[in-house]
Amino acid sequence: MIRHLHALLPQPRLTMRLGALTALQAILQGLLLGTLAPILTALLRDRPDFAAARPWLLAAGAGLVLYGVLTVVATPIGFTAASEVSEQLRDRVLRHAMALPSGWFTARNKARLARALTADAGNIGQLAVSTGGPALTAVLTPATIVLVTATVDWRVAVLLAATMPVAFLALKRAGRISSEVETELENAATDIAGRAIEVGQAQPVLRAAGVGRSGTPLMRRALAAHREVYRRGLRRAVLPDLLYTAVVLAGFLAALALSTGLFLTGRIDPPEAIALLVLTVRFLEPLSNLIELIGALHAMDNAIARVQGILSAAPLPAPARPVRLGPAHDITFTDVTFTYPGARTPALTEVSFTCPAGSTTALIGPSGSGKTTVTRLLARFFDVTGGEVRIGDADIRDCDPGRLLERITMIFQDVYLFDDTIEANLRLAHPDATARELAEAAAAARLDEVIGQLPDGWNSRVGEGGSRLSGGERQRVSIARAFLKKSPIVVIDEAASALDPENERAVSDAVRRIAEDPDRTVIVIAHRPATLEAADRVIALDRGRVVQNDTPGRLRHVDGLYARLHGRYRAAGAWRITGDRPPRAGAEGEPWG
């Protein structure tokens, strides 16, 4: 474990110093207790011999002072070391995360990352000090006492020494089982958490079914099953813990019996026997404390394993000598095949197409056809399994990842804004932008209307994740970023813009403006008939393969996926909610016909 921790820390100096101090204190503690042997031997004679005890008493006094000084010195170091360990871990994890491919950031991995950066890093720092120290003491002090005991009687020393490896085996087993139980209980808790969410979210359904006050039968069974798992788990952990205590106690009792036996058979004198008894007790006490620490030590080990899990995720391979991206921004997919990590079937199979520089290409297809995957591969969320993706002449894997992303802007479904002002969120795209550039970008994305309605205008804060803005407004911010960034390649997903009408208009206007810009190569995952019709080219995907690739004008007359989806989108756009009767004829005015 110390090794694990050591491997994680870039600069373990302070931790090492604290560890050395603690070890020194532990050994000193053992030696101080050891001085009891000669002192007692001297003082337990028929007439206490203070003269013989004096040098030992002086040494013990000096040792105690030294121990006190060490404690005073080590205390602030403990505080600092705890925060330094956490700080270093956080820094290292964050830096590593920055080099990971975007595709790594799934919901689950994001949660893992957040946990590693906050709770895990914090706990490792704290536990390394609050548990690591005492654990070191609990091992080194008894070990020192064994050595001291050897100076009094080797037989008792051997017995005590023999107790330690047996105890450690029992400890290891207890630790392993408690860690297994912990995992079991954690899984059971996850299940309960799922049930809890169900109770919260599906409450109206439960009540309509008359099971609001009892839960569904399955829920009741899950709760009862959880009780059993829980009880079993707790029970299972008890015996191994007790076994450890039993081993330590047995060692103690054996040493007690041996010491008294040696005395009763006349092999050692009373003072020695007493010294042995005192040393045996002092040996036992710290050792028996280890079991109290084992839970925390395992918690620390688990936290270290989680942090290591993140650090072992492979970063995006960066070329040693990156190729410079040229001025041409045509995009070429050649025989691209891609399978998501862990998936069995490929998401894309031998996909080939070209988007000429300055053109607009619409991607369409049913859900799960691979549209989003195409855009992810272009931005190197993942690297292709087979084939290649080129921008201009360069395979994107040969480019510097940072440089590549400078050329691409993505306007996606879930727009994330930082809890900062609108202006700061916009400036991310172009930190040195002038006020005029900002205003122009905002106007182009029709974000100016939104800003005009906010109490503090440009200085309004957007809330955590942008929560003070609606989905459409957030998307306008992301479009304004695209205008500001002036990157030559723009990838758009129209999906989320289908939310509320005002924003939909604003977004579709802006998208049209971007698409019409002759300097930009645009790929759009399209759902609107108008966008499809305005595209230079449409690529229809089905189950990961390109099934159609032509101009919208020509595709319209071909019976195929394009015609089918185009018809469906049109119909969806014209849908109306009606009761029984057929739609009324002649409703006036038809927005977006």
Added chain:
Amino acid sequence: MSTTATHQAAPSSSAAEERAGAGDKAALAGPGALARLLEPVRPHLIGCALLSALAAAAGSVPYLATAEIARLLAAHGTAVEQDSVRLWVLVGAAGAVVRLLLVYSSSRLGHFADARILHTLRLRMVRHLGTVPLGWIRSRGSGRIKRGLTNDLEEMHQLIAHALGEMVAAVTAVTVGLLYLSFVDWRMTVVTATALVALGVSYRIAMRSATRHMNRLLAAEARISTASVEYADGVGVVKAFGAGGHVLRRFTEAVREHSSALAAWAAETRYSTAAARLLASEMTLLGILAAAGLILVGAGSLRMSELLPFLVVGIGLPTSINPAIHGSQGLRKGRTAARNIEALLTHPPLPEAPAPRTPRGHAVEFDRVSFSYDGATPALDDLSAVCAPGTVTAVVGPSGAGKSTLAALIPRFYDVTRGAVRIGGVDVRSMDERTLLSSVALVFQDVMLLRDTIAENIRIAAPGASDEQVRRAARSARIDDVIEALPHGYDTVLAEDTGLSGGERQRLTIARAILSDAPVVVLDEATASLDPDNEAAVQAALSRLVRGKTVLVIAHRLRTVVDADRILVLDRGRLVEQGTHAALLAADGLYRRLWRAQSGDLPA
């Protein structure tokens, strides 16, 4: 945070949160929450504590036996009675065995009580949540409920399973130790006890400003947490714009603040913490007891044989106290958790009708309805309207007009402040809640699914329905073929990784609503367009659902409701216009303005 939050939902739900928050504060439980919650297992806990105490006492025996042997040897030397030495060894061994047995029984009993009380409390929470207003659960409760059913209970578990036993054991061990020592020599016992009191005092001093420093640390931790979540969620932006520096800066600032908070605490309590640590160590007690003892021995008023028990038993006492300190922290956490749980359990339930009435007919009527989330600003103000059976009534209006609030009053997510909502002539508050909810089908943006099989998810609306009826409903909702394509078909248990898209999950809930055949349908039109790849299928399912029903639809896109039988136009909680699309356009009021805004530059 829902990314689908529309203008409609945002203001109302935040207002509801404030209201719920105020309610919570009023319901805050007193300090006895823990005792009240643990009532059902009180005998077990008392038994567990007693056993822990006995175990701790038995655990002291080997030490006491060793001390007694040392005393005998010191007092009598080689002339000691061999049998009494052997007897003490046996006593020590017996103490060890008894201790192991008692610890085992005490843990068994504790774990039994633990598993049982957690289960009981979970059932109680589920039962109580079945009675509180749905609006509270919907606006704020989900996270609270999850925390109550999981984290809060976990903390109580820590308390029951560990803290309680540890504290009792620590107190017993110290008491037994001091008691024994007092029989040996009272002066030395006073010295020992004084050292222990000094330990307590210095710990107190060291922790004096703990709350303040903890708060600062917690605030810094929260900042770190926010920054890391921000990084993880915003990673797309971070990478796309090379904004790593921006995030990194916030993160490092938070981390630095955390370190300096810790450093400030360390600096302030440097000496008291060191003193507490010193006093808690065996070494200090060794020094004190040895010094005091040797002085007394030197003065001839204490025999060496009497000093030995202090070296055997006395030195170890501070170590026995440590678990009690951990235990008291567990107790504090357990108390907070218990308060949270009790607050959840005492949230006022929705008032029940004493003599429920059955509606006649399916007309929905709003009769001079006023409603306010916070008791001050009205969300709805004196609104009257009737939705005739078998017709579609659309509710439109700008953001925050009260559209969603109006819809939420029908299933009693909230109760009206004034006026009444009636179905079939009966006030919804006079109806049995189950009757009410089973006669209203809700299709909102948040999909309500159970972690159960697909078949049961559909069937729950009509418990007696046959498999064939379930399938027919699925076919009507255009979801049958999707279900059939799943490896276990209708027996697939829904989970996060079932692989159904948002639109497909929506269609499952629509299938359920179709099967229930509830005469009233309350619908949020935005559900149709949440999943563009499934839009047409969801629309078809909705069209099938609303056929022949009394329909109230919250509409964001006016185009979808131009054929509605009646359109209610809301503005700031008031009904400002109503009529058909054609009549409203002709009236040249708010509706016409909204229509023009949505159709852009096209002439209306």
